[in-house]
């Protein structure tokens with residue numbers, strides 16, 4: 041006989057999405073999340089009535105670097121001038137992201153009817169040439185000690201003394217993918233920095249009272265459901281976690297899918313979770329990725345307001361990228377709009393040395409010029425952004441300025457964060473180089489053979505490698 045109690049207990053929890061009414065009475069209609077992948081690129085152009093001369097190349101690039109976009113982003117691209125549109129460059133594959141011979145190689149395999157395996161192998165080789173794991177990220181994985189056991193924790197990174205990063209398995213994707221993303225290997229199932237649940241995060245944090253900040257990252261944790269956030273964050277309000285003061289959520293959902301905070305069925309629950317955590321004395325900062333002021337739509341502003349009403353702060357950051365935001369006016373306008381709407385400009389990053397960096401890279405000298413010129417246009421309230429900063433293996437290195445010291449033109453560099461906390465705030469000098477795009481391209485000034493941290497950094501990395509070799513996972 042059928043066990044009815046089993047069915048009695050079963051219920052579908054479906055809360056239909058509802059429109060969001062702003063304080064001003066303006067109604068934001070729910071836009072269901074609808075994603076488009078590589079095989080949809082041709083159709084998107086067709087629907088816009090565009091014959092794109094680079095369609096084939098775009099489809100090939102999207103075989104190597106994963107492509108995903110959604111309706112909201114499609115709707116804010118200026119399709120009449122799409123070649124030059126910053127959001128098109130931000131999300132659609134560009135032919136220049138691969139070398140010509142790399143495109144020909146994949147094109148040849150596609151045209152010759154190569155097997156799926158052969159194509160997959162060629163693509164995998166190509167990806168591995170693109171430095172898919174920059175800045176020695178694996179050296180940041182911490183070890184958890186439990187009873188007599190110890191194990192390395194793949195889904196956590198603890199590089200800077202006060203801050204622990206957590207990669208939850210439900211945050212391994214984003215609402216759309218940025219063309220320049222350094223996490224491209226994560227999205228295709230390689231380099232899986234991830235946690236199944238929050239248990240190991242909580243265990244590790246309990247053991248480390250020096251940690252004051254948790255950064256929930258991914259992918260984009262904005263893709264996680266409210267109940268996952270709750271299970272991760274609420275335990276941190278218990279007395280065992282009194283040392284945790286700040287919770288940061290790194291997300292691009294404010295610009296890629298602002299409906300996440302407004303009209304999604306669990307938007308109210310998510311905001312409720314944030315409010316509960318804040319009411320227990322923790323600070324929540326949304327580390328929002330904004331690449332261009334064109335992303336600041338009425339929906340984005342409504343979501344910003346709602347998060348602020350819940351008690352969250354919003355700090356903004358983005359890398360400086362050719363074709364997207366490599367001019368002072370764009371940054372000045374973006375920072376100005378952010379400050380006016382209660383956000384705090386936080387970082388201007390330099391493109392990491394990974395993936396399609398060659399296409400998007402902006403030399404350090406130019407980035408410094410853009411940063412300084414943008415600041416000159418604005419009042420002190422917008423001067424909170426630090427940069428241009430490189431998230432390199434040894435730490436976050438900021439290009440503070442360019443000066444002539446004695447007979448030498450130099451970059452003035454400074455550690456904002458460092459693998460060894462003692463390096464923090466230390467200033468050092470590199471020969472000025474107009475073409476350099478990353479720390480590795482720079483050489484020490486004044487005839488020094490090495491930067492002050494290099495020897496120690498090498499020994500830190502070597503020690504970590506030795507442990508990995510002795511105890512492979």
Ligand code: SF4
Pocket residue numbers: 213214216217218220221222223258259260291292329
């Ligand atoms: S939102 Fe962040 S993680 Fe996601 S694709 Fe863009 S840069 Fe990568």
